[in-house]
Amino acid sequence: MKKIASKKTLLKQACMLIMGCLCCSVATNWILIPNGLTAPGITGISMTVEHFTGINYSLVYYAITILILILTWFTLGKKDASNIVILSLLYPAVLSVLSYIDVQIVFEDKLIALAVFGVIYGAGIGLPYRIGFSYGGDDTLAKVLKKCVWKSAELKKVYYFEEVLIILFMATAFNLDALAYAFVGQLIYVNAMNYVVFNLGPKLYDMQIIGKNRMEEIEDFIIHKIHKSVTIYTDAMGGYSREPKVQMSCVCNSKEYIQLREFIKVGNYDCFIKVIPLIHVFGQNRDFHKLDDENIE
Incomplete structure (x- = not known):
């Protein structure tokens, strides 16, 4: 393969x-x-x-x-x-x-x-x-x-x-x-x-997912199904409930964003989700730019 x-x-x-x-x-x-x-x-x-x-x-x-x-x-x-x-x-x-x-x-x-x-x-x-x-x-x-x-x-x-x-x-x-x-x-x-x-490429989004239960299942889907990395913050806390939360941040393209959103919806996960469109992302993934990409304006 x-x-x-x-x-x-x-x-x-x-x-x-x-x-x-x-x-x-x-x-x-x-x-x-x-x-x-x-x-x-x-x-x-x-x-x-x-x-x-x-x-x-x-x-x-x-x-x-x-x-x-x-x-x-x-x-x-x-x-x-x-x-x-x-x-x-x-x-x-x-x-x-x-x-x-x-x-x-x-x-x-x-x-x-x-x-x-x-x-x-x-x-x-x-x-x-x-x-x-x-x-x-x-x-x-x-x-x-x-x-x-x-x-x-x-x-x-x-x-x-x-x-x-x-x-x-x-x-x-x-x-x-x-x-x-x-x-x-x-x-x-x-x-x-x-x-x-x-700009002419996959549109990228930062999905920030905040929840309490079954978050490891979402993590597994991100890593093994859509093959993206995820950053996890375990010390988040709800401002209203004062309960401990888990916050995840994942950068994905539009297709992967839809797949992840549907997975959360079908699985009936109790999450707060914030989606932020991104201008440039630099990293090693195929969808990202390399740090030495020059933008001469």
Whole structure:
């Protein structure tokens, strides 16, 4: 069963990585470029280099990501490098292939094109982030700069300063209108990325259950049936009755919440239940985020 689950997990991860690369490549090759738009970040640097040298921007992107991978290995360590190595190789390859497929999605209004690009590109970045992978782009470069140069600065401030430098570099090749569109596109895709990473997933709830009798049965159901952890407070006391109570706290998704609620209802447990919707939960469970998930706003 574990091997089957492992294969399913690997297949799901592979699909999300490929889908992420396809979204980013489609957004860049079929929407951004045909509409005469530019993007900041590593893509913007690559397009600027192409403007001056004539080298295909996807090849320049490949070279830059490999350089960032090497820098990450020596500055941030093997763990961070391992998170970006797959996409550092896969995404430039997909980007290069799709650049030779002549598909152009042109909009009459550039703002609409920019919005569509931002949403698709942000989704493409967010999907791999959800499962712990990174493209090794400007966000990783910001981590390297924070580690080596601006150690006391917040990551998002380093990231924004880096983006300003990139836009100034792009100003040598593009006009102000193109740079303004690039900045707006950055705002759209970062918000789309953060939505996919932190909000597009199972809705999580903190179920706080307070009761007196048969609470161990509820504990057993939480641990062995819905496979979630539970925190137990045995020193709770009812303010009105002054009787000792047992309080349990369990973080679960919407499906598990319904299952637990029905179990308590059918079993006729005498409980007080408080359900609190949660924004972010960090931990080791598959439904939770990892502590090193970055939310660059």
